Every structure is written in C-alpha cells, then in structure tokens.
Amino acid sequence: MRPEALNSLFVETEALDGVGPKLRRPLEKLGLTRIRDLAYHLPDRFVERRVITNLDEGSIGENVVVALTVREHRAPPGRGPFRVVAEDVAGNICTLTYFGRASYSAKKQLPVGETRWVAGRLDQYGQMLQIVHPEHVSENASAPLGHLCEAVYPLSEGLTQGRLGSLVSQALQGLPDLPEWIEPGLAAKTGWPVWREALAAAHRSADAEARDRLAYDELLANALALMLVRESNRSQRGTPLQGDGALRAKLQLPFALTGAQARSIREIEGDLAQGAPMLRLLQGDVGSGKTVVALSAMLIAVEAGAQAALLAPTEILARQHYETLSRMLRGTGVEIALLTGRDKGKAREAILMGLLDGSIQIVVGTHAIFQDSVTYRNLALVVIDEQHRFGVGQRLMLARKGRRVPHTLAMTATPIPRTLTLAQYGEMEVSKLDELPPGRQAIDTRVVAVERLDDVAQALARHIASGQQAYWVCPMVTENENEDLAAAEARYAALKERFGDAVALVHGQLRPEVKDAAMERFARGEASLLVATTVIEVGVDVPNATLMVIEQAERFGLAQLHQLRGRVGRGSGKSTCLLLRGDKLSETARQRLALMRETQDGFRLAEEDLQLRGGGELLGTRQSGDTPFRIANLEQITRLLPMAHDDARLLIERDGGLSGERGEAARLLLYLFERDWGVQLLRSG
Ligand code: ADP
Ligand code: MG
Numbered sequence: 001m002r003p004e005a006l007n008s009l010f011v012e013t014e015a016l017d018g019v020g021p022k023l024r025r026p027l028e029k030l031g032l033t034r035i036r037d038l039a040y041h042l043p044d045r046f047v048e049r050r051v052i053t054n055l056d057e058g059s060i061g062e063n064v065v066v067a068l069t070v071r072e073h074r075a076p077p078g079r080g081p082f083r084v085v086a087e088d089v090a091g092n093i094c095t096l097t098y099f100g101r102a103s104y105s106a107k108k109q110l111p112v113g114e115t116r117w118v119a120g121r122l123d124q125y126g127q128m129l130q131i132v133h134p135e136h137v138s139e140n141a142s143a144p145l146g147h148l149c150e151a152v153y154p155l156s157e158g159l160t161q162g163r164l165g166s167l168v169s170q171a172l173q174g175l176p177d178l179p180e181w182i183e184p185g186l187a188a189k190t191g192w193p194v195w196r197e198a199l200a201a202a203h204r205s206a207d208a209e210a211r212d213r214l215a216y217d218e219l220l221a222n223a224l225a226l227m228l229v230r231e232s233n234r235s236q237r238g239t240p241l242q243g244d245g246a247l248r249a250k251l252q253l254p255f256a257l258t259g260a261q262a263r264s265i266r267e268i269e270g271d272l273a274q275g276a277p278m279l280r281l282l283q284g285d286v287g288s289g290k291t292v293v294a295l296s297a298m299l300i301a302v303e304a305g306a307q308a309a310l311l312a313p314t315e316i317l318a319r320q321h322y323e324t325l326s327r328m329l330r331g332t333g334v335e336i337a338l339l340t341g342r343d344k345g346k347a348r349e350a351i352l353m354g355l356l357d358g359s360i361q362i363v364v365g366t367h368a369i370f371q372d373s374v375t376y377r378n379l380a381l382v383v384i385d386e387q388h389r390f391g392v393g394q395r396l397m398l399a400r401k402g403r404r405v406p407h408t409l410a411m412t413a414t415p416i417p418r419t420l421t422l423a424q425y426g427e428m429e430v431s432k433l434d435e436l437p438p439g440r441q442a443i444d445t446r447v448v449a450v451e452r453l454d455d456v457a458q459a460l461a462r463h464i465a466s467g468q469q470a471y472w473v474c475p476m477v478t479e480n481e482n483e484d485l486a487a488a489e490a491r492y493a494a495l496k497e498r499f500g501d502a503v504a505l506v507h508g509q510l511r512p513e514v515k516d517a518a519m520e521r522f523a524r525g526e527a528s529l530l531v532a533t534t535v536i537e538v539g540v541d542v543p544n545a546t547l548m549v550i551e552q553a554e555r556f557g558l559a560q561l562h563q564l565r566g567r568v569g570r571g572s573g574k575s576t577c578l579l580l581r582g583d584k585l586s587e588t589a590r591q592r593l594a595l596m597r598e599t600q601d602g603f604r605l606a607e608e609d610l611q612l613r614g615g616g617e618l619l620g621t622r623q624s625g626d627t628p629f630r631i632a633n634l635e636q637i638t639r640l641l642p643m644a645h646d647d648a649r650l651l652i653e654r655d656g657g658l659s660g661e662r663g664e665a666a667r668l669l670l671y672l673f674e675r676d677w678g679v680q681l682l683r684s685g
C-alpha cells in the first residue's frame with residue numbers, strides 16, 4: 001500500500017482545473033496521467049528574455065520584451081502571413097508576423113494605434129526587423145515582465161506551452177512536504193535543495209543543483225530497489241544444483257569453447273551449486289556464443305534431476321532457440337519442448353503433462369511458459385534471453401514460479417556501458433563474453449548516399465545471383481509508425497518487382513503465422529532477400545546471409561545499428577553492411593555512422609554512444625528506451641549513479657528493513673518513483 005503522504009501526488013490529472021476529455025489524450029501521450037507526472041515533467045530548456053526600451057538595444061536572434069505601438073494591419077494578398085506593422089519609442093519599425101489562424105487573435109490583441117508589450121524573438125526579414133508569433137502580447141508591462149525566464153516543455157499535439165505550464169504550476173502548488181531521504185552528509189556537501197523546493201526550482205530556471213537533486217532521487221530509488229531484490233534473493237532458498245557432467249560430455253559440439261565461454265560456464269556452475277538462487281547476467285556481443293553457455297547451464301540443472309526453462313522475447317526467437325538446442329541435444333536423450341501462446345489443443349496438453357510429470361526436462365518458449373496453467377515438476381533454472389526486453393517486474397514474477405525460487409540466468413546481446421550496467425542490472429552478477437569465437441571475419445561496412453540506390457540494387461542482384469542471401473532493413477519508429485510501415489511495404493513491393501518470389505517480408509504488424517512463414521522461407525534458403533523492420537534485430541541466425549542493407553541508417557541509434565549488423569558475419573564467408581543515409585545528416589548522426597565503419601566492438605560502440613549523446617545536452621533530453629530513467633540524463637547517470645549505488649548499499653546495510661527514520665523516507669522515495677516492488681519484497685521476505 002502506498003503511504004498516505006503520497007496520495008495527493010497520485011491523483012489523476014483530470015482532477016485539475018481545465019483538464020477535460022480533450023486534454024486527456026495529449027497528456028497521456030506524454031505519460032502525464034497523475035499529478036506526480038506533471039510535477040516531474042521537467043522543461044527541456046528555458047527562454048531568457050531581456051527588456052529593452054527601443055529596438056536598437058536588441059540584437060538579432062535575441063529574445064526581448066519591448067513596448068510597440070501598432071501602426072497598420074496588413075492582410076495577406078494571397079496565402080501569405082498576416083503582418084502587424086509596429087513602431088517603438090525611437091521610431092524603429094518592426095513587423096509582427098502571424099501564420100494561419102494565429103492572425104485572428106493577433107487582430108484583436110493588437111488594435112491599430114494602441115501600445116502593447118510584446119515578448120518574442122527578434123529576427124531580421126530582408127531589411128526589416130520582425131518577430132514571428134510573439135509569445136506574449138499584453139496591455140500592461142507586468143505580464144511579459146513576469147515571463148523573463150520561461151520554461152519550454154516537451155509537448156504533444158493538442159497542447160500548448162501556456163496550457164501545459166499552467167497545469168504544471170497547479171500540480172506544483174499542491175506538493176506535500178516530504179521527509180528527507182538523502183543522506184545528511186551528502187545533502188550538506190552538495191547544498192541540494194529539499195525535494196519540494198528542488199521541483200519548484202527546476203521548473204523556474206535552469207537550476208543545475210535542483211536538477212541534480214531530482215536526478216539523484218531517481219537514481220537512488222532505482223539503486224535501492226535493485227539492492228532490495230538482491231538482498232531478498234540472497235535470503236531465499238533455492239535448489240543447489242550439482243551436475244555430474246554426464247550430459248555435457250555427450251554434447252557433440254563442432255567447436256572448442258572459447259576461453260570466455262569456459263570461464264562463464266564455470267562462474268554459472270559455481271552459482272548453481274549454492275543454496276541461494278543465482279542472479280547472473282551473461283553479457284556478450286552478437287555472435288559471441290551465448291547459446292552454448294545457456295545450454296550448459298540448463299544441462300547442469302537436468303543432470304541434477306531438475307527442469308530448466310528458456311524464455312525468449314518473441315515467437316521467432318523461441319522457435320529458433322528450440323531448433324538450435326534440439327540439434328545440439330541430439331544423442332543426449334534430453335527431452336526438450338517448445339511452448340508458445342499459439343500452441344493449442346492436444347499438442348499443448350501433451351507438453352503441459354510432460355512439464356508436470358518431469359518427462360520434459362527443458363522447455364523453450366515465450367512468456368506463455370509462465371502462465372498459471374503451466375505447472376512444473378521441478379523447475380530450478382530460468383534462462384531469460386534478451387533480458388532488456390522484460391521489465392524488472394516480470395523478472396520477479398518469474399522468480400515466483402517454482403516451489404523454491406529458481407536460479408536465473410539473464411542474457412543480453414545489448415552491449416551497455418559500464419555505468420548503465422550498474423543502473424539496469426545492479427542486482428546481478430555479471431559474466432562477460434568478451435572474446436568472439438575464432439575465424440570471424442570483419443564485416444565490410446560502408447556508408448552510401450541514398451541517391452546511389454540503383455548501384456545498391458545492382459550489387460544486391462549480383463549477391464543474390466551468387467547464391468548468397470541478404471537482409472534489407474527499413475526503419476520503424478513509434479512516432480511515425482504508419483508512415484514507416486508504408487515505406488517498408490513500398491520497398492518490399494519495389495524489390496519484389498525486381499527479384500520476384502526471392503523476396504520475403506516481415507514486420508511487427510503481420511500476423512504471427514505469416515511472419516513465421518516468411519522467416520522460415522528465408523532461414524531455409526527459399527527466399528534470398530528478407531525485407532524487414534527491426535523485428536530481426538535480435539537473435540536471428542542465418543549464416544548464409546552475408547549482405548545487409550540498412551535504409552535511413554541515420555535514424556537508428558548506434559546500439560541498434562550494431563545489433564542489426566550482427567545478423568551478418570555469422571558464417572565463414574565475407575560479409576558486407578551498407579548503411580544508406582539520407583542527405584540531411586546531423587553532426588551526431590554523421591559521427592555515429594563513421595563509428596560504425598570504424599569498429600565492430602560492441603562494448604566500445606556502447607561507450608562512444610554514451611559520449612556522443614552525453615555531450616551537448618544541457619538540461620538533458622529524456623533518453624527513452626535506453627535507460628530506465630526519465631529524469632536523470634546520461635551525464636547525470638555517469639556522474640551520480642556510483643554515489644547513489646554506494647549510498648543505497650550503506651542504507652541497506654544499516655537498516656535493511658527500512659524501518660528507521662531515513663529508511664521510512666526511503667520507502668516514500670521508492671513509491672514516488674514506482675519502484676515499490678522493492679518494498680513488497682521487504683514485506684514478503
Ligand atoms: P549469440 O547468441 O551470443 O549471438 P550464438 O550462440 O548464436 O551467439 O553463436 C553464434 C555462432 O557461433 C553460432 O553459429 C555458434 O554455433 C557459433 N559458436 C559458438 N561458440 C563457438 C566457438 N567456441 N567456436 C566456434 N563457433 C562458435
Ligand atoms: Mg543468441
């Protein structure tokens with residue numbers, strides 16, 4: 001139960017004045033459904049304005065407040081903008097320019113002959129001074145003068161700065177006083193304002209200390225929650241698993257393990273033998289050979305007489321894992337089954353029986369393997385592939401499945417910088433596959449301007465004619481999903497025209513059967529070219545596919561490009577990756593593509609990505625998706641997270657039950673940032 005002190009913060013935004021059904025959607029789009037969310041909706045930046053008595057004092061590009069007297073209205077002759085010609089006290093002329101419907105209110109606000117205070121950005125248009133869409137116009141000085149420093153908020157369609165600003169102030173007015181959870185020594189050293197004041201200050205001006213305090217709160221909440229998971233896990237009883245090596249000896253691998261693989265298996269083996277359940281992350285770049293490590297771990301469980309499950313984020317990946325593992329298990333006598341949400345009827349019943357009576361020892365599947373209807377005889381190990389796709393909540397739910405808490409091995413191919421590993425997986429031990437299997441060839445990566453599409457198509461034709469396969473990736477981002485989808489479909493149609501039935505298409509909105517059928521045609525070599533959106537990002541393994549074309553590569557992040565490129569270069573043949581770029585490249589995008597050409601080391605790319613995005617962000621745009629944080633930006637994460645981590649550890653060491661004065665305050669913090677699953681563990685453990 002959430003502490004009462006926070007209740008007013010979790011009231012729905014609809015309770016505020018002026019929020020009706022019309023504002024609900026735009027607010028929801030920004031994730032602003034409760035008062036708390038509004039209070040934490042921090043400005044992207046601030047506009048600073050200077051009051052000037054005449055226009056000569058202002059410079060071009062500056063945000064100013066100035067008194068102007070209206071001389072004339074110029075209605076557009078055709079479709080041009082509406083212009084208001086105005087004059088300052090010194091007789092300088094300035095045009096106030098309005099496009100579209102904004103002209104209606106402009107006419108009313110700026111009657112000819114009257115003097116008005118105008119706030120806006122001073123620009124030059126030909127020889128004329130102009131202000132386009134002044135942000136404030138008022139009869140007396142106090143209104144614009146009250147806005148000399150004004151927050152600029154992230155918006156969604158249907159919201160204006162003024163509207164959102166007033167909702168935020170309403171939210172801030174009702175903030176409760178909360179007890180301090182920050183360690184007194186740290187508070188004294190940093191001089192950070194208390195929580196309530198920090199929020200107010202962060203909305204008022206670019207106050208670095210206030211922003212740091214709020215970011216730190218978020219990082220501390222996360223670190224604390226992860227620490228609680230870890231502690232609770234340590235105190236749980238798991239099943240110690242000791243294998244005799246008999247099944248592992250029967251595995252007939254066509255290769256010798258790399259040093260990194262052997263080391264990781266040893267680390268896992270050590271964990272499994274313990275009474276406390278394992279919580280380990282296996283981090284390894286694409287192609288580093290995580291599968292065989294996972295299989296070895298699962299075989300230890302089976303050797304010890306228990307069951308193991310492998311959870312994949314998609315049906316496609318579950319199927320592929322199932323096939324690979326079945327092949328590797330041939331001759332070992334181990335029973336393995338595939339269970340996805342699509343299995344129905346008799347087949348499903350048979351699998352459920354096998355899991356219940358223990359005759360199936362390893363199951364591979366999507367989250368369907370953890371539905372209530374699935375009961376295991378003795379599930380002792382859960383392997384989670386592409387861990388980052390599952391939230392921590394889900395992770396915990398999994399842990400509740402067996403009679404005893406199963407061991408967990410999470411795997412990720414997403415190389416994350418060290419600091420972020422701490423943030424995301426702070427509660428886990430880490431094994432790193434930092435060595436690729438021998439004999440891998442570098443992927444020849446080139447950046448190609450999109451104007452050369454014809455050349456690319458010809459290269460593709462030669463590639464296919466030589467009997468090799470290729471991927472063609474189209475971007476797919478949520479903001480313009482429909483447009484992107486249409487572009488991918490159009491590309492598919494164009495390529496199909498040229499290459500006929502050799503082309504297959506997969507994207508997220510196809511029915512699963514259709515998607516799987518296409519994937520399978522490609523995996524079996526019946527299709528030579530797979531046109532895809534980022535569904536293929538993780539795990540898909542077709543060694544004969546040695547060419548990858550990525551369209552609009554500038555729209556992808558480095559980590560994602562790296563993941564995609566990892567789909568090729570899987571066999572012994574030479575592979576190529578062509579990054580097609582548009583003509584409007586930002587400096588960051590240009591550097592990103594250059595880095596892709598330069599290196600194939602995922603960990604290095606991750607660190608560089610952090611650098612690239614960390615710099616140049618003053619107030620810090622939100623890094624949605626990549627980090628679990630909304631307030632803390634990358635720079636703050638790098639600087640403050642290690643501190644938050646140490647602080648959390650100390651607090652838990654001193655007051656593991658969070659029952660002291662500071663502990664109670666820390667509980668509030670956990671609820672405030674909705675890391676309350678940490679608190680729930682406290683209760684149950
Ligand atoms: P990941 O899941 O980490 O991306 P996989 O487990 O799919 O990587 O392995 C990629 C490829 O490398 C597979 O074809 C696998 O058979 C092969 N492989 C794995 N380990 C080795 C090794 N030690 N030596 C040679 N090839 C290996
Ligand atoms: Mg894999």
